[in-house]
Each structure stands twice: as C-alpha cells, then as structure tokens.
C-alpha cells in the first residue's frame with residue numbers, strides 16, 4: 028500500500044469536507060452514490076472516503092486486507108473531489124469519536140460533516156462515545172433501503188430531535204455548530220458488501 032494513504036488528506040482553510048468512513052469490504056456503487064449525494068446535497072468541497080482498519084463492532088475474520096479495500100475503493104470513487112484514505116490505520120485505532128477529535132485538532136479552519144448510511148443511524152447509540160461524536164461535527168445520514176424510518180425511531184434521532192435540520196437546508200449543514208444532523212432522501216441503492224461477498228463465495 029502506498030504510504031500516502033496513511034496520511035490525512037490535504038485540505039485548504041475554509042473548505043467544507045465530508046467524512047465518509049466505511050469497511051468497504053468490498054466497496055460498491057451504493058457507496059459511490061452516497062458519496063456523490065453528500066457532495067452535491069451538502070455542497071462540499073471534498074469528501075474523505077475513509078477505509079477503516081476495522082469497524083469496532085464487526086467481526087474482522089472476513090475483512091479483506093486494507094490495501095485491497097483501498098485499491099478497489101479508488102476504482103469506484105471516480106470523482107476527483109473524493110479522497111480515498113486510510114489514515115486511521117496510522118492513528119492505531121478505529122473508534123470514530125477519537126478519529127474525529129484528531130481531525131478537528133489538526134484542521135481548526137475546516138468545516139467537517141460526518142456522513143453515513145441510514146443503517147448506521149439505527150445502531151449509532153452502540154458506537155463508543157456516540158454523544159461525543161454528535162457534539163463534534165454535524166452529521167448527514169443518507170437514506171438506504173430498509174432503514175428509511177430510522178430517522179424517526181433510532182435512539183440518536185430521538186435524543187437529538189431538536190438538532191435535526193430539514194433536508195431542504197442540507198446545504199447549510201457544514202456551516203452549523205454541532206449538534207446538527209439531517210436525513211437526506213434521494214435515489215437509493217440496494218447494494219451491500221454482504222450480498223457481494225456471498226455472491227462471490229457461492
């Protein structure tokens with residue numbers, strides 16, 4: 028793996044940047060759709076496609092090597108505004124709360140938004156220090172088949188209902204102070220890495 032993937036991507040002061048973390052095991056067009064939707068609807072300058080060393084809540088037995096997940100991500104993330112990175116590996120940890128703290132400390136003049144699919148909104152309250160994550164950066168949740176109603180029922184959505192921003196105002200999300208989150212509807216993709224893994228092993 029090229030060592031540049033272990034460094035945080037370069038970003039200019041004043042930019043707005045989406046942080047799209049994932050296992051990408053393997054990456055698929057559903058991920059590209061999330062990235063494109065976030066870039067467009069949030070009006071972002073950049074989006075960091077952050078390939079995790081390992082989701083703390085997932086079994087790592089089936090996880091492809093980091094270098095392979097990066098190489099495949101590069102093929103799918105075609106927009107030049109998307110920067111594929113794995114700098115969490117160099118931080119030696121994979122908890123999002125900690126990663127966001129480091130990103131914030133190193134980039135004081137940049138506005139970040141955490142970007143995730145709606146399936147993750149359902150389980151967000153199981154993430155380490157999840158309330159701290161909500162307090163650090165605004166969050167954009169992108170709709171996903173099977174998880175559309177998560178914006179009503181999930182513990183995070185309920186606990187932070189006052190901080191929800193209408194999706195018509197998604198373009199202002201990056202400039203808002205956390206806590207702030209929005210749920211973005213739009214074209215959806217039914218693709219999943221699990222389905223691709225089973226199709227490839229069958």
Ligand SMILES: Nc1ncnc2c1ncn2[C@@H]1O[C@H](COP(=O)(O)OP(=O)(O)OP(=O)(O)O)[C@@H](O)[C@H]1O
Nearest residue numbers: 049050051057143144147170171216218219220221
């Ligand atoms: N089809 C999709 N629509 C919307 N969001 C998605 C979709 N696929 C993945 N995501 C989101 O992309 C991020 C990375 O997802 P991940 O790499 O875990 O893919 P996955 O298809 O959910 O994998 P798996 O099936 O192994 O759980 C997560 O925030 C996830 O919610």
Ligand SMILES: O=C(O)c1ccc[n+]([C@@H]2O[C@H](COP(=O)([O-])O)[C@@H](O)[C@H]2O)c1
Nearest residue numbers: 048049050079082083122123124154155
């Ligand atoms: O910090 C946590 O406790 C935590 C728990 C679950 C997932 N995450 C992160 O959420 C992102 C999406 O993970 P995944 O496996 O759904 O693609 C990825 O960056 C993970 O490291 C983080």
